[in-house]
Amino acid sequence: MxxxxxxxxxxxxxxxxxxxxxxxxxxxxxxxxxxxxxxxxxxxxxxxxxxxxxxxxxxxxxxxxxxxxxxxxxxxxxxxxxxxxxxxxxxxxxxxxxxxxxxxxxxxxxxxxxxxxxxxxxxxxxxxxxxxxxxxxxxxxxxxxxxxxxxxxxxxxxxxxxxxxxxxxxxxxxxxxxxxxxxxxxxxxxxxxxxxxxxxxxxxxxxxxxxxxxxxxxxxxxxAMATSRRGYVNLLQLSGPACSSGLYRYPWGDGQLVISDGSNTNSSLFELSSRDIILFRKHPEAISARNMLECRVEELFSSENRVGVVLRSANRTLVAEIVRSAAEELDITIGTTVFAAIKASAFRRLL
Amino acid sequence: MMQLTTQDIEAIRLSLQIALTATIVSLPPGFMVAWLLSFRNFRGKVLLEVFINLPLTLPPVVIGYFLLLMLGRNGWPGRLLDAAGIQLVFTWQAAVIAAATIGFPLMVRSIRLGMESINPQIIDAAKSLGSSKPDILFTIVLPLSLRGILAGSSLMFARSLGEFGATIMVAGNIPFVTQTIPLAIYEYASSPGGTGMAMTLCIVSVTISVIVLFLHESLTRRIQREAEG
The missing domain is CATH 3.40.50.300 (P-loop containing nucleotide triphosphate hydrolases)
Known part of the structure; x- marks a missing residue:
């Protein structure tokens, strides 16, 4: 049309x-x-x-x-x-x-x-x-x-x-x-x-x-990332969950995502706010977050005083949001490898 | 309570006949005028509104006098009717015209209230579904203003039953021809020894009004129940 x-x-x-x-x-x-x-x-x-x-x-x-x-x-x-x-x-x-x-x-x-x-x-x-x-x-x-x-x-x-x-x-x-x-x-x-x-x-x-x-x-x-209440919303269509200890594990990129709000249905749509992702330059020794994804920085974009970091793992991407000073301090540039920590409860199932 | 005479019974019958005819005759124009005032914008809308509502504020005797002038041999509508062999003054049909004129603004107001309670987006939805204006009028506006139409009809009927001033001017007070309940009561009350009969007819009048109101209430509830489905 x-x-x-x-x-x-x-x-x-x-x-x-x-x-x-x-x-x-x-x-x-x-x-x-x-x-x-x-x-x-x-x-x-x-x-x-x-x-x-x-x-x-x-x-x-x-x-x-x-x-x-x-x-x-x-x-x-x-x-x-x-x-x-x-x-x-x-x-x-x-x-x-x-x-x-x-x-x-x-x-x-x-x-x-x-x-x-x-x-x-x-x-x-x-x-x-x-x-x-x-x-x-x-x-x-x-x-x-x-x-x-x-x-x-x-x-x-x-x-x-x-x-x-x-x-x-x-x-x-x-x-x-x-x-x-x-x-x-x-x-x-x-x-x-x-x-x-x-x-x-x-x-x-x-x-x-x-x-x-x-x-x-x-x-x-x-x-809308900087002004929106929930930042950039990542929409993740995930399928093939495996349930253990009350947590759902979905294959994602090179690894898997551990989600507490999962479902036994084969495919579900989740939202994840860019503000619920914490980036590390090195793998932290011990952390309560159930997801620690090793990703490559594919792209950086600005939204007012924030920086959107597009993370890639195999064929999947996620957008994380950090303030400009954090991006400078961590020296995040395109091609950098970072570790993204995400709590299992940060994902919200939509469908 | 005193026994009703044949003249009284005829007055009751005539009252009902005149009120019912006035209501039925006024319904289609009442609906159209209410629709015009609710949904259309046009030059002279305020003028139409004032004209329609005039009988509410004028003394009925004044309306009756105007009608008499118009329908009499000297008025142009009267002359036209006369040429066609129709004489309306001092007939029951003249009483219908008087009642319809007096009750018309009440009917239009009630129907309009019903129409204006329809959400304009419902009309927009019907348009987007391929419904033309006349189609919307009959399939959406008419059924959704049914309560207003019913209220308007009841008001009009009740008002017509009680019509006195305009009726006596244009239809006179002729027993068996144009004498309605209010006119009969007036005649009894103004003649010696007629108080008892006047009271009897008053009771008849109250009874009819109560029945009309009950009918109106029960029909309104039925429409409401059907709407809530």
Missing amino acids: RLRFDVKKSQGSFTLDASADITGERIGIFGRSSSGKSTLIHLLSGLLEPDRGEIFLDDDCLFSSRDHINISPHRRRIGLVFQQAMLFPHLSVKSNLYYGWRRCPKELRRVDPEELTCTLKLEGLLERGVGNLSGGERQRVALGRAVLASPRLLVMDEPLSALDDTLRFQVIPYLRSVSEQFRIPCIFISHSVLEMQLMAERILLVENGSVTGPATPDELARK
């Missing part, structure tokens, strides 16, 4: 003046609250009309002030998933799911309702009213409803913000799988760097009504 826009919209004292040309199947739009993300999405989906400019999705013009084109939102086929599920309260789960499907011309229907219901594990909920669904179930129904309308683009506007951490990571696989399984390009909006890392391939950054980018999720995470 290729998205091109150059739009201007003033609302009170706020003005969005943004342009971008981005190609990708999973595009992220990242920005703090009130930066203009939602305005941008409203313009793309046709819920708001730009003061001037143009919007193209692939080769189709959705809006052009010059050529007086403004495709109405119900003809743009851009599916929306909001922060709150916004289900139709007077309809059952099934009627909610089929609302867009019934309105989609037969020749454009690309999603099989039964397959989708199965993917989103909604089979048992179909006849229920939407009033007594849990937060995660509501969001899954909202996602299903949007996907069943066979949109050419799925826009998810902070769909995880209203969910707690546990539910959030339960919903993420569904968001990813429907987009991949039914081959629907998506735009994912969030103010969370971690969600961007999990959901997006390429990212547009929205700040004070203007758009910069595209950037990669890794570039965003590196840039």
Whole structure:
């Protein structure tokens, strides 16, 4: 999918003046609250009309002030998933799911309702009213409803913000799988760097009504390292655990990672903050941390007064974060061998 | 309590007939005006709002007098109707028009309250799912403002039952033709020895109002239960 826009919209004292040309199947739009993300999405989906400019999705013009084109939102086929599920309260789960499907011309229907219901594990909920669904179930129904309308683009506007951490990571696989399984390009909006890392391939950054980018999720995470509460978040997809003495050992690089929050499932996704890694130039004699990895420094990057150290072991990398003076004192340069100490409890299992 | 005469029974029947007709006739325009005021921005919206709400603030007798002027032979709508062979003044239909005019702002306000409680993002979601404006109106807005519509209808019906000032101006107080409960009570109360009958009709009036309110409550609860599914 290729998205091109150059739009201007003033609302009170706020003005969005943004342009971008981005190609990708999973595009992220990242920005703090009130930066203009939602305005941008409203313009793309046709819920708001730009003061001037143009919007193209692939080769189709959705809006052009010059050529007086403004495709109405119900003809743009851009599916929306909001922060709150916004289900139709007077309809059952099934009627909610089929609302867009019934309105989609037969020749454009690309999603099989039964397959989708199965993917989103909604089979048992179909006849229920939407009033007594849990937060995660509501969001899954909202996602299903949007996907069943066979949109050419799925826009998810902070769909995880209203969910707690546990539910959030339960919903993420569904968001990813429907987009991949039914081959629907998506735009994912969030103010969370971690969600961007999990959901997006390429990212547009929205700040004070203007758009910069595209950037990669890794570039965003590196840039946000010094200011983010959790530093740079390493995402580690680990598989083949062996459990002994209550600890899980996962093969990683040339060695293994010992993790207390592991699981017997074959593959799990963990997060590890760059701030939970301590670097040594020499192997320390005795240390309580259960992980002592010998790594090579592959790359160094700056984020304000911090230095990000990209560590490599075989085919895997990790980012550690140290202050500038520590980097100078340890004389860490590219190619240096260091020992990374990580506590077994520093890893948090996400999925 | 005294025995009801055929004239009283006819007054009760007429009251119900006029109130019910006024409510049914006002529902579609009431719904559309509420929708216009809730969801559309247009020039003259404030003017429309003032015009719709005018009967709330004007004395009903004034409204009745205006209606009489308009529907009479000297008013242009009256002349048009006259040419078509229709005479409305001093008929039960004139009482319907009077009741509908007086009760209309109450109906619009209630429906509007219902419509404005709909989260705009629900409407946005429907648009993104391929639903056109008329489609959204009937599949989302109408069902979600059902409680407002019901409240508006009940208010309108109750207000129509009690309508006096405008009705007497435009429909008169003709037994068996336009005499409703309030008009009959007025006639009894202003004639010697009619106090007992006036009280009997008052009790009938209270009973009908209580039944309407109970019906409204039970229907509202049913809608609520269905919504909570």
